Amino acid sequence: MAAAPIARSFLQVAATEEVATPLRVVQIEGLVMLKIIKHCKEFSPALVTGQLLGLDVGSVLEVTNCFPFPIREEDEEVEADGANYQLEMMRCLREVNVDNNTVGWYQSTLMGSFQTVELIETFMNYQENIRRCVCIIYDPSRSSQGVLAFKALKLSDSFMELYKTNNFTGEKLREKNLSWVDIFEEIPIKVSNSALISAFMTGLEDDTPVTQCDYDRLQLSTNPFLERSAEFLIECMDDLSMEQQKFQFYHRNLSRQQSQQQTWLQKRRAENMARKAAGDEPLPEEDPSNPIFKPIPEPSRLDSFLITNQISNFCNQINGVAGQNFSRLYLMKALHEN
Amino acid sequence: MATGEQTVLQFAPTASSTTLSAKVHPLVVFNICDCYVRRPDQAERVIGTLLGSVLPDGTVDIRNSYAVPHNESSDQVALDIDYHHNMLLSHQKVNPKEVIVGWYSTGLGVSGGSALIHDFYAREVSNPVHLTVDTGFRMGAPAIKAYVSVNLSLGDIQLAAQFQEIPLDLRMIEAERIGFDILKTTMVDKLPSDLEGMEASMQRLLALIDDVYKYVDDVVQGVTAPDNSVGRFISEVVASLPKLSPAVLDNLVNDNMQDHLLLLYLSSITRTQLSIAEKLNTAAQII
Numbered sequence: 001m002a003a004a005p006i007a008r009s010f011l012q013v014a015a016t017e018e019v020a021t022p023l024r025v026v027q028i029e030g031l032v033m034l035k036i037i038k039h040c041k042e043f044s045p046a047l048v049t050g051q052l053l054g055l056d057v058g059s060v061l062e063v064t065n066c067f068p069f070p071i072r073e074e075d076e077e078v079e080a081d082g083a084n085y086q087l088e089m090m091r092c093l094r095e096v097n098v099d100n101n102t103v104g105w106y107q108s109t110l111m112g113s114f115q116t117v118e119l120i121e122t123f124m125n126y127q128e129n130i131r132r133c134v135c136i137i138y139d140p141s142r143s144s145q146g147v148l149a150f151k152a153l154k155l156s157d158s159f160m161e162l163y164k165t166n167n168f169t170g171e172k173l174r175e176k177n178l179s180w181v182d183i184f185e186e187i188p189i190k191v192s193n194s195a196l197i198s199a200f201m202t203g204l205e206d207d208t209p210v211t212q213c214d215y216d217r218l219q220l221s222t223n224p225f226l227e228r229s230a231e232f233l234i235e236c237m238d239d240l241s242m243e244q245q246k247f248q249f250y251h252r253n254l255s256r257q258q259s260q261q262q263t264w265l266q267k268r269r270a271e272n273m274a275r276k277a278a279g280d281e282p283l284p285e286e287d288p289s290n291p292i293f294k295p296i297p298e299p300s301r302l303d304s305f306l307i308t309n310q311i312s313n314f315c316n317q318i319n320g321v322a323g324q325n326f327s328r329l330y331l332m333k334a335l336h337e338n
Numbered sequence: 339m340a341t342g343e344q345t346v347l348q349f350a351p352t353a354s355s356t357t358l359s360a361k362v363h364p365l366v367v368f369n370i371c372d373c374y375v376r377r378p379d380q381a382e383r384v385i386g387t388l389l390g391s392v393l394p395d396g397t398v399d400i401r402n403s404y405a406v407p408h409n410e411s412s413d414q415v416a417l418d419i420d421y422h423h424n425m426l427l428s429h430q431k432v433n434p435k436e437v438i439v440g441w442y443s444t445g446l447g448v449s450g451g452s453a454l455i456h457d458f459y460a461r462e463v464s465n466p467v468h469l470t471v472d473t474g475f476r477m478g479a480p481a482i483k484a485y486v487s488v489n490l491s492l493g494d495i496q497l498a499a500q501f502q503e504i505p506l507d508l509r510m511i512e513a514e515r516i517g518f519d520i521l522k523t524t525m526v527d528k529l530p531s532d533l534e535g536m537e538a539s540m541q542r543l544l545a546l547i548d549d550v551y552k553y554v555d556d557v558v559q560g561v562t563a564p565d566n567s568v569g570r571f572i573s574e575v576v577a578s579l580p581k582l583s584p585a586v587l588d589n590l591v592n593d594n595m596q597d598h599l600l601l602l603y604l605s606s607i608t609r610t611q612l613s614i615a616e617k618l619n620t621a622a623q624i625i
C-alpha cells in the first residue's frame with residue numbers, strides 16, 4: 001500500500017528538473033593558453049577572436065582546445081564562409097579525437113576596454129545554444145609587462161533575464177537590485193596540463209634561474225602604459241558625462257511636462273467649475289490627445305553601465321601597475337644605496 | 339661499400355645542407371603531445387604536418403602544427419591527404435603566411451615508412467623538415483630531433499634517402515613568458531596576480547644576488563679559483579648602475595612615487611564618482 005520512500009515513480013523523476021550546478025572554475029589547458037597568446041600576439045593591435053572547445057563537467061568548465069577565427073572583412077558573402085570554416089574545423093578536429101563541444105569563445109582586447117554591447121549580444125547568442133558558455137579575454141599589452149592577463153567572464157543570470165526584456169529603466173533595476181557590478185561575473189581560472197607535456201617541459205626547461213618573465217616584470221619603464229590607460233580613462237569619463245547629460249535632459253523634460261500637465265489640469269478644473277455653475281456637463285479631466293500627456297521614454301541605462309564597467313577596469317589596471325611600480329622603485333633605491 | 343669503376347656513391351649536394359637549422363616554438367611541442375595523448379587506440383604513433391615559414395637566413399621557423407589521421411601497417415602507410423589539405427586551407431584562412439615546412443612523427447628514430455611519408459611531403463614543399471618527438475622517453479629524457487633528407491644516388495640511380503640530423507633550436511621564450519611553473523605542473527590552482535608575480539621575480543633576483551656575493555667572497559678568500567670572464571661580467575653589471583648622486587636619485591625616486599600616488603588618487607576619486615553617479619541614476623523619482 002505505502003510505496004517504499006526511496007522508490008519514486010518514473011513520472012516523478014522525469015518531472016524533477018536537474019538543477020544546474022553553478023559554474024565555479026574554468027580549467028584551461030596550457031596548450032589553449034599558448035594558442036591564444038600566439039594568435040592574439042600575431043595580430044595585435046587588431047582584435048581577434050576564436051572558438052573554445054572543451055567539456056562541461058559539474059561545476060568545472062574544462063577548455064581543452066581552441067581554434068582561431070579568420071579576420072572578417074566587412075563583406076556579406078563572408079557570413080557563409082565563416083560558418084563553413086567553423087564546421088570544417090570542428091569536423092577535422094573531431095577526427096583526431098579533440099573534444100568537439102563548443103564551450104565559448106575568446107577574444108583579445110586592447111588595454112582592457114572590452115565591455116561593449118557586442119560582447120553582450122554575442123553572449124546572448126551563445127547562451128541560446130549552449131547551457132554554459134564562457135568568454136576568455138586576453139590582453140597582450142598587459143602581458144608585455146609580465147602579468148598573465150587572462151580573464152574568464154560570463155554574464156550573470158539576473159542580467160540576462162533583464163536583457164531579454166530589454167527594459168533598463170530605473171525602477172526595473174531597483175526591483176532586481178541590479179547595479180553595474182552585476183553585469184559580468186569573473187570566474188577564477190585554473191591551469192591544467194597533461195602528464196606527458198609536464199614531463200616534456202620539465203625536461204626541456206633551461207637551467208637559467210631567471211626567465212624572460214622576470215625581465216618583463218622588473219622593467220622600470222611603464223610610463224607609456226600608464227599614459228595610455230589614463231588617456232582611455234579620460235575618454236571614458238567623457239562618454240560617461242554625456243550619458244549623464246542625457247539623463248539630466250530627460251529629467252528636465254519630465255519635470256517640465258509634469259508642470260505643464262498640472263497647469264492644464266488646473267485650467268480644466270477652473271473651466272469645470274464655471275461650467276457647473278452654468279449647469280453644463282463637466283469636461284473630462286484627462287485628454288489623451290494632448291501632446292503634453294505623451295509619456296517620454298526613459299533612456300536606457302545599459303550604455304552607462306558598460307562605460308562604468310570599463311572605467312572601473314581601467315582604474316584597477318592603473319592600481320595594479322602603480323603598485324608594481326612602487327616595489328620596483330624601492331628596489332632601485334635599495335640597489336643604489338648598496 | 340662496393341663501388342663500380344665509374345659510378346661513385348655520391349651525396350646530392352644541397353646548397354643549404356650545411357647551414358640549415360630549425361627553430362621550434364613551444365606551441366608545436368604542446369600540440370604534438372596533445373595529439374599523442376588523444377590518438378586512437380590502435381595507432382602507435384601520431385603523424386602530422388608542420389607549419390611555419392622559412393626565414394631569410396635559411397632557418398626554418400616552425401610555428402604551428404596539426405595532426406593528420408593515418409593508417410600504418412608493417413610495410414604500408416596510408417595518410418589522409420584530403421584531411422591534410424582541408425586543415426591546411428583552414429589554417430591558411432587565419433594566417434596566410436604559415437606554409438608547410440615539414441612533418442612530424444612521435445617515436446624515436448626514423449623508420450621505413452617515414453621515407454615514404456617524407457617523399458609525399460617533399461612533393462608539397464622543397465626540402466621538408468622531419469621532426470621526431472620521442473614521447474616514450476626511450477633515452478630517459480625528452481628528445482626532439484629534426485632531420486632533412488638527403489638523396490643517396492649511385493650515378494643516375496636513386497639508392498636511398500638518408501636522414502641527416504640538423505641543429506634544432508627550441509625557442510622557449512613564449513613558454514618563459516607564461517612562466518614554467520604554470521606549464522610544468524599538472525594543475526595550477528590560480529593564476530598569479532600582479533603582486534604575487536612581482537614577489538616571485540624579486541625573490542629570484544635576491545637569490546641571484548646572494549649567489550654572486552657568495553662567489554665573490556669565495557674568490558676573495560681563495561676558496562674558488564677566480565674566473566676572469568665572470569669577474570668582468572660582474573664589474574660590468576656593477577658599473578651599469580647610473581652614477582647619480584644620492585640627492586639626485588632621491589629626487590628622481592620621489593618624483594616617480596608622487597606621480598604614481600597621483601594616479602592612485604585619481605583612480606580612487608573616479609571610483610567614488612562612479613558610485614555616486616550610479617546612486618543618482620537609479621534613485622527613485624520623486625514626482
